[in-house]
Amino acid sequence: MRNSATAFAPATVGNVGIGFDILGHTVEAIGDRVQVTRAAERGVRIRAITGVATELPLEADKNTAGRALAALAEAAGLEHGFEMAIEKGIPLGSGLGGSAASAVAAVVAGNALLPRPYSTLELLKFAMQGEAVASGSVHVDNIAPCLFGGLVLTVGVDHPRTKQIPVPPGIRAVLVHPHMFLSTKEARRILSTTVTLSDLVWQCANLAGFISACYTNDLDMIRDAFEDVVVEPQRQALIPGFKAVKQAAMANGALGCSISGAGPTTFAWCLERDAARIAPAMVAAFAAHGLGCDHWISAIEPTGARVID
Amino acid sequence: MRNSATAFAPATVGNVGIGFDILGHTVEAIGDRVQVTRAAERGVRIRAITGVATELPLEADKNTAGRALAALAEAAGLEHGFEMAIEKGIPLGSGLGGSAASAVAAVVAGNALLPRPYSTLELLKFAMQGEAVASGSVHVDNIAPCLFGGLVLTVGVDHPRTKQIPVPPGIRAVLVHPHMFLSTKEARRILSTTVTLSDLVWQCANLAGFISACYTNDLDMIRDAFEDVVVEPQRQALIPGFKAVKQAAMANGALGCSISGAGPTTFAWCLERDAARIAPAMVAAFAAHGLGCDHWISAIEPTGARVID
Numbered sequence: 001m002r003n004s005a006t007a008f009a010p011a012t013v014g015n016v017g018i019g020f021d022i023l024g025h026t027v028e029a030i031g032d033r034v035q036v037t038r039a040a041e042r043g044v045r046i047r048a049i050t051g052v053a054t055e056l057p058l059e060a061d062k063n064t065a066g067r068a069l070a071a072l073a074e075a076a077g078l079e080h081g082f083e084m085a086i087e088k089g090i091p092l093g094s095g096l097g098g099s100a101a102s103a104v105a106a107v108v109a110g111n112a113l114l115p116r117p118y119s120t121l122e123l124l125k126f127a128m129q130g131e132a133v134a135s136g137s138v139h140v141d142n143i144a145p146c147l148f149g150g151l152v153l154t155v156g157v158d159h160p161r162t163k164q165i166p167v168p169p170g171i172r173a174v175l176v177h178p179h180m181f182l183s184t185k186e187a188r189r190i191l192s193t194t195v196t197l198s199d200l201v202w203q204c205a206n207l208a209g210f211i212s213a214c215y216t217n218d219l220d221m222i223r224d225a226f227e228d229v230v231v232e233p234q235r236q237a238l239i240p241g242f243k244a245v246k247q248a249a250m251a252n253g254a255l256g257c258s259i260s261g262a263g264p265t266t267f268a269w270c271l272e273r274d275a276a277r278i279a280p281a282m283v284a285a286f287a288a289h290g291l292g293c294d295h296w297i298s299a300i301e302p303t304g305a306r307v308i309d
Numbered sequence: 310m311r312n313s314a315t316a317f318a319p320a321t322v323g324n325v326g327i328g329f330d331i332l333g334h335t336v337e338a339i340g341d342r343v344q345v346t347r348a349a350e351r352g353v354r355i356r357a358i359t360g361v362a363t364e365l366p367l368e369a370d371k372n373t374a375g376r377a378l379a380a381l382a383e384a385a386g387l388e389h390g391f392e393m394a395i396e397k398g399i400p401l402g403s404g405l406g407g408s409a410a411s412a413v414a415a416v417v418a419g420n421a422l423l424p425r426p427y428s429t430l431e432l433l434k435f436a437m438q439g440e441a442v443a444s445g446s447v448h449v450d451n452i453a454p455c456l457f458g459g460l461v462l463t464v465g466v467d468h469p470r471t472k473q474i475p476v477p478p479g480i481r482a483v484l485v486h487p488h489m490f491l492s493t494k495e496a497r498r499i500l501s502t503t504v505t506l507s508d509l510v511w512q513c514a515n516l517a518g519f520i521s522a523c524y525t526n527d528l529d530m531i532r533d534a535f536e537d538v539v540v541e542p543q544r545q546a547l548i549p550g551f552k553a554v555k556q557a558a559m560a561n562g563a564l565g566c567s568i569s570g571a572g573p574t575t576f577a578w579c580l581e582r583d584a585a586r587i588a589p590a591m592v593a594a595f596a597a598h599g600l601g602c603d604h605w606i607s608a609i610e611p612t613g614a615r616v617i618d
Contacts, residue, residue: 155518
């Protein structure tokens with residue numbers, strides 16, 4: 001029985017535009033690492049938080065990773081406790097699923113130390129408890145892809161079921177992260193609690209068309225369906241220059257462009273050949289609104305969080 | 310150049326529960342037949358309406374089939390006109406897509422008489438103009454499957470795009486039509502014009518899960534996702550005994566059960582082996598509420614409307 005394990009969990013694009021709260025995909029280029037070590041004393045203790053985001057609570061029950069690992073330890077009825085060290089690779093408040101990644105890395109590493117490890121679907125529920133600390137709501141559009149890898153749809157909350165949706169070959173995700181902080185709670189608070197019936201029909205059609213298009217490599221349908229008519233129109237005002245950035249992506253051949261999770265990271269789907277043109281166009285559009293950016297170009301591989309050490 | 314053509318268009322289950330206004334599937338067992346004949350005088354004239362539903366307007370511009378055929382004739386810029394005879398196989402106000410079938414059969418038959426026939430996607434737009442007469446709104450969840458055949462998703466209204474979704478092998482649709490009339494306009498009028506954001510998420514997840522499950526033959530996911538949380542809860546009160554009928558279907562192994570289109574026909578999806586048990590259970594539940602029924606058990610074949618003579 002090993003005494004310590006380190007897991008890597010990738011960043012994720014939540015919502016993917018048309019799948020609010022239920023669809024997400026991985027971005028292998030960046031992620032969080034969590035090392036979990038067995039400790040004599042019960043409970044979970046956070047030893048260190050390092051990397052690109054260190055202003056996170058060290059108290060385990062206020063920390064997404066701490067809470068998730070505690071949920072796993074409690075369910076397993078362990079006699080011992082855990083110590084953890086978190087290395088953040090995902091910026092805070094970026095909309096790249098940083099809290100989900102920390103929670104997922106924690107439960108994947110902790111799970112490797114159990115005599116009878118849980119299934120990935122069971123880990124999803126523990127990670128969800130961590131995610132709720134960060135966002136103030138239980139949602140799985142970051143956690144599910146982070147755990148399973150690739151483009152993942154989740155159906156149901158109490159008894160979540162996940163589907164890995166095939167991504168057509170040659171698709172790339174371009175991610176542009178403007179240097180500003182956007183609170184997930186705030187981005188959620190501003191959303192209207194109701195939508196019109198006709199917007200529901202439109203949103204359902206776009207999501208269903210998108211899913212269908214992914215199974216059939218129908219790039220024209222992906223382009224037509226890649227439009228969030230409910231959330232993006234409400235959130236775009238929180239991101240200076242969003243409209244211009246989207247316009248820049250689309251004018252350079254993107255299949256679609258929207259807000260990653262709660263933002264401000266803005267993402268586009270495109271063919272591999274167009275990515276190197278789209279990324280700088282999006283960065284330039286944010287620069288014109290006074291925002292510096294990081295950016296990544298990533299394939300969407302069906303590889304989720306895993307133990308790396 | 311032929312002078313006359315007769316087309317058959319199948320009945321359809323609109324909405325299929327989770328795809329309000331955008332998803333539908335064919336029911337080959339019943340349908341409408343329309344014979345179209347070239348006439349010297351311009352315009353469209355309805356010569357006869359026969360079959361199970363004869364109380365329909367004979368004035369072409371108030372009749373779904375007449376309006377659809379007129380739209381085709383106008384677009385084609387014909388020098389001549391059409392005469393048509395409609396043979397209804399689909400009961401009026403049954404929720405089985407009768408108005409869509411008449412409109413589709415009319416344009417398919419009329420198209421066969423054109424020197425340069427339109428594509429099926431173009432016929433969709435003409436048929437939509439007919440359907441609008443009957444329902445008071447432009448929707449395509451009956452017309453698109455009726456034209457293309459099988460389980461069909463439509464994305465977009467102004468420039469509709471359709472996808473035939475594969476139906477897992479061995480699936481049967483059980484349709485039970487209680488002998489009562491339900492107006493599509495009335496069934497639409499009672500719907501709330503708004504839904505909550507959380508119901509939107511739930512409905513989107515169910516539809517996306519259902520579509521994904523159809524591509525992957527995942528019957529467990531079909532069962533989990535086959536739940537309309539928006540429209541069925543509002544419309545079920547219009548159909549006496551609906552809850553008991555659904556309960557009877559589910560207790561006998563159905564994968565899902567909901568209202569066909571605007572109702573009152575109630576349909577269930579099930580495996581072939583369970584259909585012969587589910588159908589009489591649903592009929593008995595309607596009978597207990599004083600309603601006599603017709604019923605059909607149908608495979609969902611990818612065969613749409615076609616010229617038969």
